[in-house]
Every structure is written in C-alpha cells, then in structure tokens.
Amino acid sequence: TNSSSTVYEQLGGASKVSEIVDNFVWEIEYDEQILPYFEGANIDRFKQKLSEQICVVTNGPCEYTGDTMQQVHTGMNITEHHFNRTVDLLINAMNKANVPHPLQNKVLKGLAPTRKDMLYL
Numbered sequence: 001t002n003s004s005s006t007v008y009e010q011l012g013g014a015s016k017v018s019e020i021v022d023n024f025v026w027e028i029e030y031d032e033q034i035l036p037y038f039e040g041a042n043i044d045r046f047k048q049k050l051s052e053q054i055c056v057v058t059n060g061p062c063e064y065t066g067d068t069m070q071q072v073h074t075g076m077n078i079t080e081h082h083f084n085r086t087v088d089l090l091i092n093a094m095n096k097a098n099v100p101h102p103l104q105n106k107v108l109k110g111l112a113p114t115r116k117d118m119l120y121l
C-alpha cells in the first residue's frame, strides 16, 4: 500500500465506498436479526450519510452531514450482540467488494469509536 495516499484513495474512492455501502444494505436486508431495526428507515438517506461517514474516517474529501451517532441510534436499545453482528455484515460487504483485509481493518478502526455512542441507548 502507498503510505502517501489516504485510506480513502487506497480503497478506490467514492465508487468503492458506494459499492461497500450498497453491499452492506443487501447484507442487512437478508439478516433476520438486523433487518427489523431498519423497518421504516430511509434507506437512501442511510446510504448517503454512511458513505459520508466512511469517507470522513478514511480521510477522504468529505464532510459528514448526518445526525450524531447518539441521536440516530437512541431508542433502538442496540445490544453488544447486535452491534457485533452489524460489524460482521459490514465485513461481509467489504469482502464482497474485494477490499483487502489491511484496508478493511483501517475502515473498522475508524468506525470503532462510534460504538460507545450507540449501545444500550
């Protein structure tokens, strides 16, 4: 990997991020544990805001314009189990998008700090 470029560039930029996010939504759609949380959610908005967030945590040229993780996930009573399951679905999504594992780890490391802002709220 090229240490002078951002993780976002190493991933392949906007088109790869949108491929990951599309795959992730498919994974959720086929997961009977996680899908119920998304009943009534605005999926187009979810895709757009999650793409921005992944772009930001990989040092891409984006700004996050969504609500805070705490605002969004409050009232869902997300458990450790469901959080971990959702991370697994994101890993599946990145595998299907052929994202190399060292890069997957960088994406996950960027998102990991959000965990404390969504569990048991």
Ligand code: HEM
Pocket (backbone or CB within 6 Å): 034, 037, 038, 039, 040, 041, 042, 045, 046, 049, 050, 053, 065, 066, 067, 068, 072, 073, 076, 078, 082, 083, 084, 086, 087, 111, 114, 118
């Ligand atoms: C890595 C962990 C996660 C990240 C980075 C993440 C990120 C996001 C983002 C960026 C949004 C859109 C915010 C907005 O619309 O302003 C969102 C919405 C949502 N998230 Fe998460 N999320 C995570 C984990 C979870 C988990 C574990 C669940 C439930 C099991 C969940 C359920 C939802 C739902 C249902 C919405 C849509 C809310 C709505 O449109 O009404 N998320 N999430």
